[in-house]
Amino acid sequence: MNSLPKISVVTITYGHQDYITETLDGVFMQQYDGPIEFIIANDNSPDNTDQVIKDYLATHKIPENFEVKYTKHPQNMGMMPNFIWALNQATTSYIALCEGDDYWTDPLKIKKQIDFLEKNLDYALVCTQCNTTTENRSELQDRKEVSPQDILHHNPISTLTTVFRNDKKIIDNLNSNFLLIGDYQLWLEFAIRHKIMKLADNTAFYRILSNSASGRNDYKKAVEFEKTILLITEKYLSYFDLKPSERNSILSERYSYVISKSQQRKLYKQIIYLIGFFWKYRYFDINLVKQIASKFLRYT
Numbered sequence: 001m002n003s004l005p006k007i008s009v010v011t012i013t014y015g016h017q018d019y020i021t022e023t024l025d026g027v028f029m030q031q032y033d034g035p036i037e038f039i040i041a042n043d044n045s046p047d048n049t050d051q052v053i054k055d056y057l058a059t060h061k062i063p064e065n066f067e068v069k070y071t072k073h074p075q076n077m078g079m080m081p082n083f084i085w086a087l088n089q090a091t092t093s094y095i096a097l098c099e100g101d102d103y104w105t106d107p108l109k110i111k112k113q114i115d116f117l118e119k120n121l122d123y124a125l126v127c128t129q130c131n132t133t134t135e136n137r138s139e140l141q142d143r144k145e146v147s148p149q150d151i152l153h154h155n156p157i158s159t160l161t162t163v164f165r166n167d168k169k170i171i172d173n174l175n176s177n178f179l180l181i182g183d184y185q186l187w188l189e190f191a192i193r194h195k196i197m198k199l200a201d202n203t204a205f206y207r208i209l210s211n212s213a214s215g216r217n218d219y220k221k222a223v224e225f226e227k228t229i230l231l232i233t234e235k236y237l238s239y240f241d242l243k244p245s246e247r248n249s250i251l252s253e254r255y256s257y258v259i260s261k262s263q264q265r266k267l268y269k270q271i272i273y274l275i276g277f278f279w280k281y282r283y284f285d286i287n288l289v290k291q292i293a294s295k296f297l298r299y300t
Helices: 020-028 049-059 079-088 109-119 148-154 168-172 183-193 219-237 244-260 267-281 286-299
Strands: 007-013 036-042 066-072 094-097 123-132 144-146 163-165 195-206
Touching: 007 020, 007 079, 007 109, 020 049, 036 049, 036 079, 049 066, 079 168, 094 109, 109 123, 109 163, 109 195, 123 183, 148 183, 148 219, 148 244, 168 183, 183 195, 183 219, 219 244
Parallel strands: 007 036, 007 094, 036 066, 123 195
Antiparallel strands: 094 163, 123 163, 144 195
């Protein structure tokens, strides 16, 4: 009898007709002998994603340890609601994520991560290195524990590389008001309650598209993305025991990201936004102002 734990692989997809095949290949090639529940949530894609998935499932031999649960929503829910819906479909002890425009490259990815979590019960989330369309992120020589400060400063966790324990309380705490971003909040929720490890293994490929949530090639979308990250960061800072200098450093860094996305135009609107942010949260610190000012000058 197989004693390996069952794991859910969650894939949300929208407009990924050109990429979803590689996502499916990367999941089905996993050399993990335990049972795998594969949840695919298609958010009513306007392109041919639905047919590509159906054709793939009909023409490829699916490993016997897989249970595929494919859903195409009759109406578009939006990325964050679809993400939360898909997470709530998981019935297993562990969850792995891989969105429909990304893919796994290491057939032992799940096995390595489940092995780690099974042997290290004080950890609840494990991630890895990955490649992107612009860079190779295999920087670690050895595994490294990810601190809350790491996440708040620069978030070293790539969504497609994660496996985590299915903690229903954490998933229920995701705030759907932040419609652009769910994974950043998820990591912070885990960091409040559990330990996180990043392995040195490079297991996946993160595809950066122009229509991604971070809006790499869309000015307005990029600014809104950074504003949302800033709001989430400010919300979660109080959960961690940080020195005032560390808090200021994190806020200054996040403010500077908002400004940097606005460096070519609409700078003054962003200044007004920042003043409004100070006023809204009744938070003002002269050292923080100095840090923001010094970084602002780099972009003017």
